[in-house]
Amino acid sequence: MIEKENKNLIAALHPYKEELDLDDEQRLDWLQDNVEGGFVNIKHLKLEFEEALSDSNFDWLNFAKSNSLLLSPSSYKNQEIANYVKSVLIDFLYPNEVLTKGQIYQLQTDVVTILKKYSKNDGWMFSYDLYDTLKENEQYRDLEYFNLWKLNFYNSDIERKPIEGKYQEIGYLRYKGSQA
Amino acid sequence: MDNLGETSLKTDVKWLQRVTDWDAAGVRLSKNGSNLKLADVSGNTLGEFKNGNLLPEKYATTGTPRGEVVNGYQVVDNNGTLALKRVPDKSAYNASELTELTQHPNAHVLERHGHDVTDDALIKRAQTPSVAPDGNVANNPPSHSSKFNSPDDLREGLNSTKPGTTAFNNGVQQGNTRVVTYTSTKVLGKGVSRNGSSFVDMQKVKAVYRDVGGGNYQLITMYPEL
Numbered sequence: 001m002i003e004k005e006n007k008n009l010i011a012a013l014h015p016y017k018e019e020l021d022l023d024d025e026q027r028l029d030w031l032q033d034n035v036e037g038g039f040v041n042i043k044h045l046k047l048e049f050e051e052a053l054s055d056s057n058f059d060w061l062n063f064a065k066s067n068s069l070l071l072s073p074s075s076y077k078n079q080e081i082a083n084y085v086k087s088v089l090i091d092f093l094y095p096n097e098v099l100t101k102g103q104i105y106q107l108q109t110d111v112v113t114i115l116k117k118y119s120k121n122d123g124w125m126f127s128y129d130l131y132d133t134l135k136e137n138e139q140y141r142d143l144e145y146f147n148l149w150k151l152n153f154y155n156s157d158i159e160r161k162p163i164e165g166k167y168q169e170i171g172y173l174r175y176k177g178s179q180a
Numbered sequence: 181m182d183n184l185g186e187t188s189l190k191t192d193v194k195w196l197q198r199v200t201d202w203d204a205a206g207v208r209l210s211k212n213g214s215n216l217k218l219a220d221v222s223g224n225t226l227g228e229f230k231n232g233n234l235l236p237e238k239y240a241t242t243g244t245p246r247g248e249v250v251n252g253y254q255v256v257d258n259n260g261t262l263a264l265k266r267v268p269d270k271s272a273y274n275a276s277e278l279t280e281l282t283q284h285p286n287a288h289v290l291e292r293h294g295h296d297v298t299d300d301a302l303i304k305r306a307q308t309p310s311v312a313p314d315g316n317v318a319n320n321p322p323s324h325s326s327k328f329n330s331p332d333d334l335r336e337g338l339n340s341t342k343p344g345t346t347a348f349n350n351g352v353q354q355g356n357t358r359v360v361t362y363t364s365t366k367v368l369g370k371g372v373s374r375n376g377s378s379f380v381d382m383q384k385v386k387a388v389y390r391d392v393g394g395g396n397y398q399l400i401t402m403y404p405e406l
Contacts (some may be wrong), residue, residue, distance in 0.1 A: 011355065013353065013358075014354045018323070020359070020386075020401075021309035021386070021401065021405075023316050024318070025286060030390075033390065034356075037356050039354075149319060150329075153308075153319060154311070154317050155310045160309070162308050167308075167374065
């Protein structure tokens with residue numbers, strides 16, 4: 001694989017370095033400032049982003065390490081790092097494709113339905129297993145994994161158990177009513 | 181006010197005034213084990229006095245104040261809905277310092293890392309999902325949920341990272357944003373790690389500044405770190 005500079009991708013992800021204690025609004029504000037200030041070219045960012053995602057040999061682990069994106073990059077699989085990058089950039093780059101509130105509500109409802117039926121592992125379902133189950137439904141055939149981050153884990157029927165050292169992955173989810 | 185007459189509160193004038201104000205606002209107090217719980221008339225928990233300090237359950241960022249500020253929080257009323265708003269202690273800072281700490285609209289230094297943030301609020305922020313002292317919710321906590329130990333410690337962080345300082349000049353510029361790191365010779369703050377409950381001392385400070393135009397850098401955030 002030819003090493004690309006990915007200058008715009010690196011600059012766009014700078015606010016999303018896991019070591020920084022910033023909230024979503026502060027991160028997005030930084031990214032928007034980068035764009036408005038000319039430090040990130042949206043057109044080139046999209047090209048770099050799409051090329052990296054479509055390149056099955058793109059070394060996301062090396063990318064994450066070189067740019068200090070994650071605290072423990074070696075804990076993640078290549079695809080998991082790609083999913084993290086998607087989770088912070090896709091909605092920004094393609095706002096017309098963002099799930100609506102209604103779609104998120106439906107997703108939450110359908111996830112709760114799946115989790116209610118899940119009895120293995122004290123009810124804790126691995127996020128990728130949940131994703132695979134969702135995609136068996138025609139409605140979610142094209143659902144991207146990163147949209148699971150839009151589920152409400154606070155004051156809702158779903159509780160989340162992250163994997164130690166791997167907080168940028170969802171980890172495990174459980175229906176709150178299924179306490180062992 | 182369930183059973184409060186059986187406690188020492190019945191002769192504490194300050195507390196009696198506080199309770200009077202809260203009662204008028206619709207706050208209901210009750211004992212919850214060894215804690216004192218605040219709820220609205222519908223029974224929704226607003227917060228609890230835990231380990232002697234108020235820890236909110238229901239947060240707001242705006243609203244009409246009801247009663248005094250207690251442990252950095254104030255009951256507020258939003259069209260009949262009660263919640264607790266974070267009101268950080270600013271009394272130790274002069275006008276110039278407050279300007280530096282609050283001028284950027286996205287700055288939340290005092291709200292999240294101020295000296296009056298309680299230990300329980302830091303531990304709450306370190307959980308998953310993470311709820312910051314001002315009520316901001318995030319899926320993940322920061323690597324350490326931290327605060328400055330005193331106004332003087334925060335002041336040292338501010339004065340040692342601001343534009344013109346060595347740390348600022350050595351900072352990492354990314355676009356219009358500059359990330360600055362400073363290490364003190366003494367402990368300036370403390371923090372708790374993700375999903376932890378024990379604290380570690382911190383001598384380092386990280387600050388993020390934004391050039392809003394013409395070299396005018398404003399503080400976005402500043403916090404102690406390991």
